[in-house]
Amino acid sequence: MRRVAAVLVHHPVLDRQGNVVTTAITNLDLHDIARSAHTYGLGGLYVAHPVAAQRELALRIREHWISGSGARRIPDRSPPMRAIEIVESLDDAIAALGGRAAVELWTTSAREAAAPMLDYPAAAERLRRDGPAVLIVFGTGWGLADEVLAQADAQLGAIVSPRQDGYNHLSVRAAAAIMFDRLLSPGAKAPTAPGTA
Numbered sequence: 553m554r555r556v557a558a559v560l561v562h563h564p565v566l567d568r569q570g571n572v573v574t575t576a577i578t579n580l581d582l583h584d585i586a587r588s589a590h591t592y593g594l595g596g597l598y599v600a601h602p603v604a605a606q607r608e609l610a611l612r613i614r615e616h617w618i619s620g621s622g623a624r625r626i627p628d629r630s631p632p633m634r635a636i637e638i639v640e641s642l643d644d645a646i647a648a649l650g651g652r653a654a655v656e657l658w659t660t661s662a663r664e665a666a667a668p669m670l671d672y673p674a675a676a677e678r679l680r681r682d683g684p685a686v687l688i689v690f691g692t693g694w695g696l697a698d699e700v701l702a703q704a705d706a707q708l709g710a711i712v713s714p715r716q717d718g719y720n721h722l723s724v725r726a727a728a729a730i731m732f733d734r735l736l737s738p739g740a741k742a743p744t745a746p747g748t749a
Contacts, residue, residue, distance in 0.1 A: 554678075555685040556736065557596035558589055558728065559645040562606070564697035575692040577606045582613055582636060583629070584725035585690075590632035592732040595685070598637050598645035610638045642689065642700065649685045659689045659704040660731065661696055662711075662720070667704035672731075675708060676740035688731065690724050 560581060563574040582599065589597040601607050616622040617633040639645050649655045658675070659667065670678070679686065688708070689700065701707065711730055713720035722730075734740060 553680055554683050555595040555649075556679060556688065557594055557598065557645075557649060557685065558585070558688045558690060558732075559598040559600055559639075559642060560585060560690050560692065560724065561642055561696060561700065562599075562601040562692050563641075564699060565691045565693040566695050566697055568694050570694075572697045573693060574602060577601055577610050579613055581692070581725055582610060582633070583617075585728050586632035586636055587629075588725075588729040588732050590635055592736040594635070594732070594736075596637060596649070597635050598639050598648065598687075600639050600642050600645055602640055607638045607640065610636070614638070642703075645687060649687060654684050656684050656686045656705045657689055657703055658686055659696060659701050659707045660691070660727065661701060661707060663695060663701075667701065667707045669709060670706040671709050672734040672740070675706070676735050679735060690728055692724055 562577060564572045565575055567573045577599065586597055599610050601610065614633050614636050617626075617629045623630045637645075637648065639648065646652055646655050646657070658670065689696065689704070691697075691700070708731060711720075711722060711727055
């Protein structure tokens, strides 16, 4: 099984008008994605933000649950929060995993893929084979900017709503949990060979 890590990117991401912006770190994102990452055995969760004050906020939240009063009140929160590493950029997360040559970047987006589309059964099977570490890149705001998508080795398929009215707007926290389950749960299915279904 390959090492799988995730990074939550706050810049460059898009706003609802499609402009490249920097979003704020939110407490809920850190907690919920960390708990999902820990549950599914990810080998790291990076939170990337270019603004020093925002990185300091994330560190304070993390430390509250590792060694502060939060850790004493709810000790189950400590292990997931320990896995969070606060970095300045996506490039720093890649460097922490050994550099671009040692990492496959898998992006996530509801928009058209800039990289080859990878469906979940094929992605789950790829993770079971030997290979470089995989870094799953999540965007905040209205998704990753094109310059990030263009770096991807593959793009995971969008999570599609079954609703007839077309509503399909999950939080990044919910999307991450669904994707981790599809990729890493013991029941994640390998692709079925043609003619064997």
